[in-house]
Amino acid sequence: MGVFTDGSHEQVVFCQDRASGLKAIIGIYSTALGPALGGTRFYPYASEDEALHDVLDLSRGMAYKNALAGLDLGGGKAVIWGDPDQIKSEQLLRAYGRFVQSLGGRYYTACDVGTYVQDMDIVARETQFVTGRSVEYGGAGDSSILTAWGVFQGMRAASEHRWGTPSLKGKRVGVAGLGKVGKYLVAHLVEDGAEVVATDVHPKALEWAKATYPQVSLVADATALITSDIDVYAPCALGGALNDDTVPALRAQIVAGAANNQLAHTGIEKLLVDRGILYAPDYLVNSGGVIQVADEIDGFNFERAKLRATKIYDTTKRILELADTEGISPASAADRLAEQRMAEVGRLRTIRI
Numbered sequence: 001m002g003v004f005t006d007g008s009h010e011q012v013v014f015c016q017d018r019a020s021g022l023k024a025i026i027g028i029y030s031t032a033l034g035p036a037l038g039g040t041r042f043y044p045y046a047s048e049d050e051a052l053h054d055v056l057d058l059s060r061g062m063a064y065k066n067a068l069a070g071l072d073l074g075g076g077k078a079v080i081w082g083d084p085d086q087i088k089s090e091q092l093l094r095a096y097g098r099f100v101q102s103l104g105g106r107y108y109t110a111c112d113v114g115t116y117v118q119d120m121d122i123v124a125r126e127t128q129f130v131t132g133r134s135v136e137y138g139g140a141g142d143s144s145i146l147t148a149w150g151v152f153q154g155m156r157a158a159s160e161h162r163w164g165t166p167s168l169k170g171k172r173v174g175v176a177g178l179g180k181v182g183k184y185l186v187a188h189l190v191e192d193g194a195e196v197v198a199t200d201v202h203p204k205a206l207e208w209a210k211a212t213y214p215q216v217s218l219v220a221d222a223t224a225l226i227t228s229d230i231d232v233y234a235p236c237a238l239g240g241a242l243n244d245d246t247v248p249a250l251r252a253q254i255v256a257g258a259a260n261n262q263l264a265h266t267g268i269e270k271l272l273v274d275r276g277i278l279y280a281p282d283y284l285v286n287s288g289g290v291i292q293v294a295d296e297i298d299g300f301n302f303e304r305a306k307l308r309a310t311k312i313y314d315t316t317k318r319i320l321e322l323a324d325t326e327g328i329s330p331a332s333a334a335d336r337l338a339e340q341r342m343a344e345v346g347r348l349r350t351i352r353i
Contacts, residue, residue, distance in 0.1 A: 017095035027059035032346030036076025038062035039112030065283040097126030131293035143289035148184030150288025157316035169193030174230035177237030178205040256280035269331035281334040
């Protein structure tokens with residue numbers, strides 16, 4: 001795959017520091033609305049091509065996410081290629097921070113899969129262009145908190161659109177992934193009176209669920225989850241959860257989850273429509289985290305950020321209604337609104353001041 005296959009990304013930077021073992025790729029999709037903001041994923045990819053494919057997809061998704069969230073920020077993402085349990089170190093993270101700094105503010109980084117607030121504190125020792133830092137270092141703390149809150153709001157909006165009520169009380173919700181976001185989402189669902197079924201590939205996550213929420217039913221894997229009798233499916237692990245195999249088997253009426261890039265390929269959104277499954281676009285409902293870390297850039301205020309993340313409910317309603325009115329999928333409706341904002345607001349930057 002060529003980097004410039006579709007000519008869409010503004011900049012792709014390969015970063016390497018042999019001494020620390022750092023191999024990273026930073027992808028900047030667009031700065032039409034402002035500096036690109038997106039997290040750093042630390043993952044043991046099978047190949048460099050796989051890492052590159054992921055950073056290109058994720059950075060594009062961040063541009064659309066930030067646009068729909070109403071932020072004056074563009075879309076970017078970074079991946080560090082390697083097993084964080086094996087190679088993550090202060091030396092590596094600080095080397096990565098220097099590469100971020102070298103971009104001069106075109107890209108702000110934050111947490112993602114495999115990176116945490118403590119890692120961002122270390123990265124920030126070499127660059128000012130980092131968010132998602134710990135509270136003790138003046139940051140917003142764990143962005144998973146508002147990511148889960150936003151997913152819950154999107155799920156509520158989808159519930160109202162489908163069943164006429166924003167409450168999930170009495171509904172059976174399947175959560176795939178009990179990691180940083182999934183565990184907070186489960187808390188919101190249980191509090192709302194939903195019946196929760198969950199799974200995770202990590203035994204420790206399952207042990208946490210048993211100890212913390214014994215009322216949550218656990219199943220063996222994602223296949224068992226999607227084929228069970230659930231009303232809502234919440235993919236909260238890695239991308240590609242909605243594909244040619246899972247969608248035909250899915251029994252839920254709504255999909256609303258935290259995972260990025262849930263649609264495995266173009267055309268899956270139509271398959272969901274054909275099956276009568278209401279899809280709340282992933283980059284819309286999971287934008288609470290980026291709203292939280294973006295708030296940190298100007299001086300973090302949690303209540304202000306939470307209020308902004310709560311508006312995901314209204315935006316989700318608007319997109320689902322637009323999809324019905326225009327006879328298009330919710331994914332297409334979300335793309336249309338994001339592209340419209342990037343074009344209209346981005347155009348203003350051509351006016352010299």
